Amino acid sequence: MTTCRFCSTPLSLSLVNLGMTPLANSNLRSRDDISTEKAFPLHVMVCEKCYLAQTTETVPADAIFHDDYAYFSSFSSSWVEHARQYCEIMRHRFDLDESSLVIEVASNDGYLLQHFAKAGIPVLGVEPAGNCAAEAELRGVPSMVAFFGSALGERLVSEGRQADLMAANNVLAHVPDISDFVKGFSIALKPEGVVTFEFPHLLNLINLVQFDTIYHEHYSYLSLIAVETILRSHRLRVFDVQQLPTHGGSLRVFACREEASHAEQPGLFAVRAAEKHARLDERAGYEGFTAKVEKVREDFLAFLGEAKRAGKTIAGYGAAAKGNTFLNYCGLGADDIAYVADRNVHKQGRFLPGVHAPIVDPEKIMETKPDYVVILPWNLAREVEQQLAPVRDWGGRFVTAIPELKIF
Numbered sequence: 001m002t003t004c005r006f007c008s009t010p011l012s013l014s015l016v017n018l019g020m021t022p023l024a025n026s027n028l029r030s031r032d033d034i035s036t037e038k039a040f041p042l043h044v045m046v047c048e049k050c051y052l053a054q055t056t057e058t059v060p061a062d063a064i065f066h067d068d069y070a071y072f073s074s075f076s077s078s079w080v081e082h083a084r085q086y087c088e089i090m091r092h093r094f095d096l097d098e099s100s101l102v103i104e105v106a107s108n109d110g111y112l113l114q115h116f117a118k119a120g121i122p123v124l125g126v127e128p129a130g131n132c133a134a135e136a137e138l139r140g141v142p143s144m145v146a147f148f149g150s151a152l153g154e155r156l157v158s159e160g161r162q163a164d165l166m167a168a169n170n171v172l173a174h175v176p177d178i179s180d181f182v183k184g185f186s187i188a189l190k191p192e193g194v195v196t197f198e199f200p201h202l203l204n205l206i207n208l209v210q211f212d213t214i215y216h217e218h219y220s221y222l223s224l225i226a227v228e229t230i231l232r233s234h235r236l237r238v239f240d241v242q243q244l245p246t247h248g249g250s251l252r253v254f255a256c257r258e259e260a261s262h263a264e265q266p267g268l269f270a271v272r273a274a275e276k277h278a279r280l281d282e283r284a285g286y287e288g289f290t291a292k293v294e295k296v297r298e299d300f301l302a303f304l305g306e307a308k309r310a311g312k313t314i315a316g317y318g319a320a321a322k323g324n325t326f327l328n329y330c331g332l333g334a335d336d337i338a339y340v341a342d343r344n345v346h347k348q349g350r351f352l353p354g355v356h357a358p359i360v361d362p363e364k365i366m367e368t369k370p371d372y373v374v375i376l377p378w379n380l381a382r383e384v385e386q387q388l389a390p391v392r393d394w395g396g397r398f399v400t401a402i403p404e405l406k407i408f
Contacts, residue, residue: 002056004047005219006178006230011045013283015053015221016211016290018042021328022353023059024215024321029350037353042325044214044221046286050229053202053221053286055214058176078383080111082246083169086196087115090165094194096121100164103156103188105148106171110136117141124161126152149180153187163188166195170247173199173218178230185255186234192260195236197227197253203278204249206286208403211293211329212322213248223280224251224271231255240265248379297330300401304336312371316340317384319347319359323376326401328354340376341365343387366390372407374399 002011020039028034043056090096102116107125109132116123117140125143127133133143146152156162166185175181185195200213202223214221228238239262240254251271256262279285307314316323319342327337334357341362342348350359365373365388373391375381378400385398400406 002045004050004052005054005058005176006052006226007047007050009047009049011047011054011056013046013048013286014290015044015046015206015286016214016293017044018211018214018293018325018329021215021325023217024324024353025217026353027319027347027350027359028353028356031351031356033351034356039354040216042214042216048283050226051223051281052178052226052230053223055216055219057216058219059216060176078380079246083112084115086112086167087119090167090196091116091119091121094165096164098122101161102165102167103161103163104167104169105184106168106174107136107141107143108132110139110141110143112167112169113141114139148184149175149177150183150187153184156188161188162190162193163195164190164193166193167198168195169198170200170250172197172227173220173222176219178220179233182230182236183234186236186257189257191257192262193256194262195255197255198244198246198250199227199253200247201243201249201251202226203275203280206289207278208248209289209292209296210248210402211289211296212326212402215321215325217321222251223275224253225275225280227253237262238268239263241267241271243267243271246379293329296401296404299405301330303399303405303407304332307372308336313338313368314372314374315365315368315370316357316374316376317362317365317388318342318375318377318380319344319350319352320377322378324353324355326376327352333357337374338368338370339364362388369394370396372397372399374401378402 021042022037022039041057044053046053098120101122103124104113105126107127113123113125125136125141126148127143128147130145133145136143199222202221235258236255237258238253238255242252244250244252316337319340337357339358339360341360341364347359348361375384381400398408
């Protein structure tokens, strides 16, 4: 019997089982690596006590976040702009200045903290992937190569580095021991300090069939209900929530120490009410999701079969983790998708896990002029469509599959 990774309650409620899949960000260096590629079960279940949705398989974090980790935040211009706006909002809302300290956990290549640093505000990045941390240092962002948790929180306090603001964007879902991770924030915050967590909202995952955001490095799939429960266990209190368009619909949760003075805001009550309406505090809110996921797969495979019978050429864009989940769940291979283009030079020349299609420079699309370009990171569809505007010149069309098949 699998038990909840937070409260240890036995799990019996299945959200969706996507079968055996490889690690979504582990692109292969060469075709020679295919013989050694590993796959793991990808099954999400929901705890009926704390309502934390979670994978049943815990792949060791150091097998995912290592010195060859290929995700660099700065390759998405819209995400860098999102970070810049965050910096401006936080500076003014919490009166941050040269006497403050901003710490980001999972700081990647410095995409966010660079904006605080340019404003003269002291920063510190905590990033487990050494290659990403090295890029951050080049941007003027001091970075520690480490996994965050209670031990590191204690170390920061002993070094006199408690934070006025801590940011944790799209990382709360990435930690196998979510309780110890959250405990680190309760230690490292100043008495009136604030931590913001951003994460894709489980409510959107369910309503918009965003099953491709499920992969092994996402150990948890988060609702406000579950997050408040986990934070409360470490004497942290949510006082505001903002709903964001990023990653198909995310929450930005503001939390502080239990005894801090920050007053509760209307955004908190609005999201609580939305989750209550969706019945995320009972079993019924999670039933029936598998059937919706299966329909997305069936519709896409029907499109693919029809296009191939008509002699059409199909390429992909965006060697993102969500795309790898989607393609592997559909059972596709290099015969189905000629290649996948990606701006990230660290991914180019490699091969998608499981699918084994090559990852190429986007210029390949201009050279080969495919009939269809499948945009795998559908949350960036507008940005990609603008980048690939010349596709229309030869009559090419774009395709997204989630939440439903769209050809445009």
